[in-house]
Amino acid sequence: MENKEKLPWELVEEILSRVPPKPLVRFRTVCKRWNTLFDDDTFINNHKMTFRFILMTKSKAYSVSLNPEIEVRELILDIPALKNQKPNDMVDCNGFLLCGMKGAVVCNPWLGQNRCIKAEVNQPRLQFHGVGYDDNSIGQKIVYKTLARSLNDGSSTASSRIHDIATGTWKDVLDEARDETLPPKTWCRFHSTRCVALNGTLYWVAYYTSNPSLFLVSSFNFSREKFFIFCGLPCEKNDHNDALVLRIFKGDRFSLLKQCHVTKKIQIWVAKDKINWYTTTDVKWMSFMEVSIPNLPCLVQTQSYTQQPSYFIEDKRDGF
Template sequence: MVDEEKLPWELVDEILSRVPPTSLFRFRTVCKRWNVLFYDKTFMNNHKMTFRFILATESKIYSVSIDPKIEVCELTLYFPGLEYQKPQYLVDCDKFLLYGLDKGAVVWNPWLRQSRWIESSEIKQTPMQFSGIGDVDRNYKILASCSPTGLPNKSWCKIYDFASDAWKDYGSGDGIEERSSYVTFGDSVSLNGTLYWVAIEKTHKSFHLACFDFSRGKFIKGRNLPCEKTNSLKDALVLGVFKGDRLSLLKQCHKTKKIEIWVTKYKVNTNLAREDVEWINFMEVSSPNFPSLVYYSQPSYFIEDKRLVVCSWDKIGRAWIYVLGENKLISKSHIDYVVDPWPFHCTFIPSLVPVPRSQREELAELQV
């Protein structure tokens, strides 16, 4: 029997890179090779409909593609009543986005156009901040917290479980976690089911790594970060994900405008914050004419093919994209399509992981 004639794999790869994401999601069951391909970061990044930044204003949400040129598209996110709430934050959570609003947050996979509304669990009428999404064996959870008035050294923490669709207190019986020696700084980074932050010592003002391990349900204070401590709140200091399995750290000195990029030498595991982590200096860019990356908010960035791509505001709230490499600024572009100033922004790596549903929703679908 003559073997069936097959297309070269390079041609199959190219064809699939043009298929809409919602169709790719269904095609995972075609064969094992396709399923593996759809979780390959290189394939995802080369997909023709890939975008790398999300920007949100009070009225609109946009996606920003970088290659081969910068393209901006408006995204649709519709829930009844959301138009009456103001956006509060936008956090990249590895496979999903957290789009924070007045009364809760939307867990969103904009690539698959899937979303789920999570209502905030208020504590003593204090709004909650959704910190990020982690998981234990694909059982997804959200960590949220708030700082009650009159308790500056304490924060109330709760954990939302997607499967049970319920909030639970974290820590001791009253749900208070005391971290009097340090505070977390900036947005969290989600990697391998664990949330990571830059944390600052209140006494010595030194920076170190901190994490929340969902498998053990606890905060962990880690080792000092490799960069020198800073005395300026205008310095940029942002954690990111490098190559999908390691952490990166961007620092820009506000005075000299010098940018340093550090990456962890080895892959991340859940014990990273407690160990002697080895960081390596990956890139430096020195240009006194380069603008400051911090105007009321830290920048967003990703590293790819020895390029550093950064999104940040300028002094009047306009969004810019900077591409840097080989110790120089390669290009800069003002995103003029985004009319409203001061948009929230974050990175987003394309994902074919569906937004998790509750057990009740899954049961209802099976019954139908």
């Protein structure tokens, strides 16, 4: 029997105005009325969050909209905890903003919702990497979690911990990713602590401790609660002073920006196919663009950096 119970059109518009832009495009096929609505100037102007991507600084976040002109606005985060202290780091991850401080705050900029993560008593200083989720959750309900590194003051060691946002509980995990085909203790280290999130899994540019010139992509899967070596990079020769920035392209694959610290040349590659956490070494990269300007400033100023350059690319050509 057809369900004839319908929501008021005003409520439908309100709900759709809170949907991020990329999923909204797919909804054009639902019906003619929805398709027409998305071209309506009033709907576009009233859309709660029309930004395409976020630019991050150490303590502030900015939304960038294309409507069609470029508009940059500061995201005002209504977080009481931020009024008395300055975030030591901010991470844009999985559609959330993760603000590190004493503990952390997870913000949903689309809905204006926040969730505080309280540090445990006598817990060492934490560096939060990102927000992901367990794809083995019971009842198909997504359980969001954060991954943080516990920095033990006074020692060179560190360990990673998972925080379950729903229950507020912490769990220790193995801090390393290792290639099982290589000799024991062939571990990976992050090139930068900044990660990207795709389908609940976190990804970083990393390198082998046994061969510091060999770079790769490592991952952390919340379902398995483990780090993995994921795939290689398209650029063979790299230096620790080069900028190597991993981002998400078209919502389902990788893009990689490299700037050589010597020539200042910028190269960007994109993954040919969609990325799944089980894809591993089968990722195929394609050259997207190159920019060579000898007097271009370095995009990063230090070898060990947490704040990476922000960039956004889009290509509507067939085959991409």
